[in-house]
Amino acid sequence: MSPGVRTSPVAAASRAEDSDSVEFCGTCAFSSACVSNGYNKTALRDLHVLIEHVGPFQAGEYLFREGDTFNAIAAVRAGVVKTAVTDSQGREQVLGFHLPGEVIGLNAIHANRYPCDAIALDTVTLCRFSFPQIATLASRLPGLQQHLFKLLSADIGKAAVLAGDFSADERMAAFILSLSRRYAARGYSAARLHLPMARADIANYLGLAAETVSRVLRRFQQDGLIVVDRRELEILDAARIGALAASVLRD
Amino acid sequence: MSPGVRTSPVAAASRAEDSDSVEFCGTCAFSSACVSNGYNKTALRDLHVLIEHVGPFQAGEYLFREGDTFNAIAAVRAGVVKTAVTDSQGREQVLGFHLPGEVIGLNAIHANRYPCDAIALDTVTLCRFSFPQIATLASRLPGLQQHLFKLLSADIGKAAVLAGDFSADERMAAFILSLSRRYAARGYSAARLHLPMARADIANYLGLAAETVSRVLRRFQQDGLIVVDRRELEILDAARIGALAASVLRD
DNA sequence: CGGTCCCTTGAAAACGTTCAAATATAGTGG
DNA sequence: CCACTATATTTGAACGTTTTCAAGGGACCG
Numbered sequence: 237m238s239p240g241v242r243t244s245p246v247a248a249a250s251r252a253e254d255s256d257s258v259e260f261c262g263t264c265a266f267s268s269a270c271v272s273n274g275y276n277k278t279a280l281r282d283l284h285v286l287i288e289h290v291g292p293f294q295a296g297e298y299l300f301r302e303g304d305t306f307n308a309i310a311a312v313r314a315g316v317v318k319t320a321v322t323d324s325q326g327r328e329q330v331l332g333f334h335l336p337g338e339v340i341g342l343n344a345i346h347a348n349r350y351p352c353d354a355i356a357l358d359t360v361t362l363c364r365f366s367f368p369q370i371a372t373l374a375s376r377l378p379g380l381q382q383h384l385f386k387l388l389s390a391d392i393g394k395a396a397v398l399a400g401d402f403s404a405d406e407r408m409a410a411f412i413l414s415l416s417r418r419y420a421a422r423g424y425s426a427a428r429l430h431l432p433m434a435r436a437d438i439a440n441y442l443g444l445a446a447e448t449v450s451r452v453l454r455r456f457q458q459d460g461l462i463v464v465d466r467r468e469l470e471i472l473d474a475a476r477i478g479a480l481a482a483s484v485l486r487d
Numbered sequence: 488m489s490p491g492v493r494t495s496p497v498a499a500a501s502r503a504e505d506s507d508s509v510e511f512c513g514t515c516a517f518s519s520a521c522v523s524n525g526y527n528k529t530a531l532r533d534l535h536v537l538i539e540h541v542g543p544f545q546a547g548e549y550l551f552r553e554g555d556t557f558n559a560i561a562a563v564r565a566g567v568v569k570t571a572v573t574d575s576q577g578r579e580q581v582l583g584f585h586l587p588g589e590v591i592g593l594n595a596i597h598a599n600r601y602p603c604d605a606i607a608l609d610t611v612t613l614c615r616f617s618f619p620q621i622a623t624l625a626s627r628l629p630g631l632q633q634h635l636f637k638l639l640s641a642d643i644g645k646a647a648v649l650a651g652d653f654s655a656d657e658r659m660a661a662f663i664l665s666l667s668r669r670y671a672a673r674g675y676s677a678a679r680l681h682l683p684m685a686r687a688d689i690a691n692y693l694g695l696a697a698e699t700v701s702r703v704l705r706r707f708q709q710d711g712l713i714v715v716d717r718r719e720l721e722i723l724d725a726a727r728i729g730a731l732a733a734s735v736l737r738d
Numbered sequence: 739c740g741g742t743c744c745c746t747t748g749a750a751a752a753c754g755t756t757c758a759a760a761t762a763t764a765g766t767g768g
Numbered sequence: 769c770c771a772c773t774a775t776a777t778t779t780g781a782a783c784g785t786t787t788t789c790a791a792g793g794g795a796c797c798g
Contacts, residue, residue: 375627450777696786
């Protein structure tokens with residue numbers, strides 16, 4: 237990204253790359269699939285003009301910070317985004333990881349400010365949607381309004397998944413399987429996946445200690461469930477992983 | 488409520504009580520405050536016709552069940568509602584408690600089915616809003632659409648609050664303070680409050696054992712933080728409760 | 739007054755954490 | 769290309785908070 241951009245590239249107005257392009261990228265096409273069925277080209281153009289491609293961001297860069305004024309949601313186009321809050325004592329609490337195709341910023345609508353930080357874990361590019369504009373457009377396109385309601389509704393349930401009292405094994409298995417499924421839904425391999433986040437981030441997200449994550453992964457490998465090497469992970473026994481994760485993922 | 492109603496009074500179409508009344512109840516007035524400013528009487532009447540007052544429900548009655556077809560959200564008008572899921576082994580997981588003025592069913596939009604059970608903890612009455620109708624109306628009333636977006640967005644954050652690794656004391660203090668604030672926001676006392684749910688429900692919600700809840704409450708009382716007698720609770724030292732809860736509630 | 743459910747209390751056990759240290763890896767500059 | 773440093777991960781052992789197990793009271797309801 238260009239040097240000199242100092243605060244909240246997502247929150248701040250950003251220039252669109254390839255502003256003369258009239259094609260949707262894959263992510264945009266996904267995000268707008270709801271309106272592309274049965275709507276005219278005017279609607280599609282309306283949607284297109286409020287989309288900006290921003291990035292790339294390098295690992296560690298902040299996409300937005302807690303407290304920044306909210307004015308846009310964003311779909312991850314490439315890379316992985318971590319959302320987290322930091323308390324007064326500087327302790328971080330990881331809220332989630334967002335893979336390509338997934339939307340960030342929905343939890344900022346309520347207070348008109350982002351309630352968490354968003355940090356690139358690797359090289360990230362985004363599709364940025366001005367929220368006031370997309371809300372206005374949603375008034376005219378019932379399909380878009382419905383899509384936004386559903387995106388928001390789905391996020392309510394996701395946040396509650398790890399609230400239960402699950403064992404370290406169950407949490408770890410659910411984490412692996414969730415990543416696998418979400419990658420698979422985007423056309424990546426369901427068996428081999430890359431973990432772009434540190435063990436400490438996984439642990440924090442799952443409510444465990446980093447040492448516990450390390451130990452559980454090692455034991456999973458000893459038991460033939462997975463093969464893990466650094467941040468590359470292969471699922472060998474999806475059935476047993478699924479059995480462990482079932483109580484967490486509810487299926 | 489009338490006998491013979493067997494399934495999902497919220498999901499199913501229900502008769503409105505006082506159908507000839509043209510006055511909003513307090514909850515309805517609250518829920519529709521967003522549109523009552525600057526909108527004409529036609530809009531208000533449109534909103535009113537899609538509201539149904541349902542109930543009362545007795546303690547233990549199901550307002551809707553997991554898997555029921557979704558077609559309405561509801562605001563609690565009186566009483567307290569517990570939402571929970573039950574896994575394949577029959578173990579219950581409490582997702583939340585909903586006080587008067589709070590909305591239930593928002594997490595059902597995504598899949599068009601309720602993802603959890605809703606159970607009355609005491610005598611409950613509801614304002615039921617047909618979701619297809621309110622969504623249609625929201626297309627014409629930007630203020631209503633914005634209000635719905637904000638309701639949904641706020642719920643995303645609420646669910647994640649207890650995901651962190653907090654001690655039993657911190658969780659319990661946060662629970663007490665959250666109830667106190669939410670009751671106070673509705674005009675009830677912030678210091679004296681009634682707990683309509685069992686200790687086991689509190690424990691389940693907080694990710695603790697019921698015995699731990701009992702012990703923490705007793706110790707809080709020994710330390711002069713609260714007085715608790717059965718399901719009546721008085722906060723004596725709001726400052727220290729607040730200090731304990733701060734890391735959980737983030738303030 | 740009996741029954742049931744809810745709550746409380748005590749003691750032992752378990753799971754995961756914390757502390758401490760070794761190992762490995764990636765990044766940096768010579 | 770290599771040494772060097774900081775960071776990340778792994779591993780071991782002791783500790784601690786919470787859970788589990790077991791039992792005892794107590795309130796509410798018929």
